[in-house]
Amino acid sequence: MNETSHKPEAPRTARAEAKAERRQQLIEATIDCIAKFGLSGTTMARVTELAGVSVGLANFHFDSKDLLLAAVIKHLADEQRALWQSRDQGPDRSSSDLLRAIVDSRFHTKICARRKLAVTLAFDGDAGAREIYRRVVGDMDDERLDASVAIITEMIAEGGYTGIDPVETVLTLEAMYDGLWLNMLLYPGEFRRTACRDRAMRMIATLFPKHFDASPLAG
Amino acid sequence: MNETSHKPEAPRTARAEAKAERRQQLIEATIDCIAKFGLSGTTMARVTELAGVSVGLANFHFDSKDLLLAAVIKHLADEQRALWQSRDQGPDRSSSDLLRAIVDSRFHTKICARRKLAVTLAFDGDAGAREIYRRVVGDMDDERLDASVAIITEMIAEGGYTGIDPVETVLTLEAMYDGLWLNMLLYPGEFRRTACRDRAMRMIATLFPKHFDASPLAG
DNA sequence: GAAGTCATTGAATGAACATTCGATGAATTC
DNA sequence: GAATTCATCGAATGTTCATTCAATGACTTC
Secondary structure, three states: OOOOOOOOOOOOOHHHHHHHHHHHHHHHHHHHHHHHHOOOOOOHHHHHHHHOOOHHHHHHHHOOHHHHHHHHHHHHHHHHHHHHHOOOOOOOOOHHHHHHHHHHHHOOHHHHOHHHHHHHHHHHHOHHHHHHHHHHHHHHHHHHHHHHHHHHHHHHHHHOOOOOOHHHHHHHHHHHHHHHHHHHHHOOOOOOHHHHHHHHHHHHHHHOOOOOOOOOOOO | OOOOOOOOOOOOOHHHHHHHHHHHHHHHHHHHHHHHHOHHHOOHHHHHHHHOOOHHHHHHHHOOHHHHHHHHHHHHHHHHHHHHHOOOOOOOOOHHHHHHHHHHHHOOHHHHOHHHHHHHHHHHHOHHHHHHHHHHHHHHHHHHHHHHHHHHHHHHHHHOOOOOOHHHHHHHHHHHHHHHHHHHHHOOOOOOHHHHHHHHHHHHHHHOOOOOOOOOOOO
16 A cells, blocks of 8 residues: 555555465465475365365466466575575675585575475476476576685685686585485485584585684594 | 296296286386376376387286386386495405495496486485385495495594594485486486596595595595 | 455366276197 | 186276366455
8 A cells, every 4th residue: 555666576455465475375385285295296186275275276376286386496496595695795705604605505494494305306306397497496506506616716716726626516515415405305314404514514624624624524 | 948946036938028028118118207207297108108008007017006116116226236236345355445336336327327317316306205215225225324334434444534423424425426316317418427426436535535546626 | 335356165177097897819738 | 729827908987186167255446
């Protein structure tokens, strides 16, 4: 009512607000459904039952199951992007601080919630859904990769490490993060969030001993 | 006919042999189907169409879709186990050789074929299928983990590395292998099998410089 | 407060699904 | 070579799925 913003996403009326909430509610229900039953066990009936609404409503809000799934991915990707970009980027931050911030955002509580890991990896693992997934998430992955490469390039220059290829190193590290995610999902008992984050940092410290005081894995 | 073996799996008649081949053929078709359409897009109709047989036949040989999928997992697991156990374990092999053999078997051509990676990770990613998967594969994972821990424990003793926890290190390395698998599947262009194997070895060399001559990442 | 728009329902629709089964002919046994 | 067991087919069955739609009432606009 009192809002005259140009932003299209700003809800102006009570109805628009309720609509956004409904969409959100359905997205959350879909996340829970995928986490519990897998992508192959996720049906409109189950999703809407979890959300406590009728089957028709989901199609009213998202037009089709595919678009609902795309909205779920987008929601997760937006959350990750927001978390990653909100990291402190002040001009006085050292390269090692920046790298640590990337690791921290990768292993943030919000991101590593079991239900969300389950969804992310479900899309990674399903050939059919992978296409939708990559369209929505690909850009962010590239952004983050570029940022990591820049940071590591700087660290190499600072530390005088020789024989290290920045791109190569970043790809290996990203693979390790992904692998830790997978293991958190598969073996939640042995792979706790903070332990995984520390594991990743320890590996980094071993690679760049001059940037990270103690190298707990090797000393 | 001429065979009087006690082994139940030894085909005695032409019929039994043909039956085993049919089963194998259906398993291969299922692998291709999962790789192409994902677990959620894998139907009995599609599988049997790929195999060029009727729908009824798959149920005749495997009783149900679930049992067919279990047979697929078992087939893949057996292949991995065979490859891993066939590594040279002569008494004169050094600890570093043994560790290298484990990495080699993890990144063997047969294992890293795209269609097989797709299946393995599809089961990892699907909440519903994960249960079947773990029942079949869990044991082998544990075996391999224990073997790795033993090797690394020996390497630590030999090299006098301090502050390294063997279990911790093995879990991190296994996570890295898994992550590299995932990336081979997701980005086959950037992540080639041999490059990934080398990446893993380079990381290991960095951790255990006394056991692996050059440490190509850091020197 | 009247007119119009929007959110919601649940039953209806038709496609796709896993599984069953009788029929058929080929391989095996005696 | 007759009897029997087995592998294969494809149509039939009953279920579950995503999607549609007419009906309803609540909210918004004027």
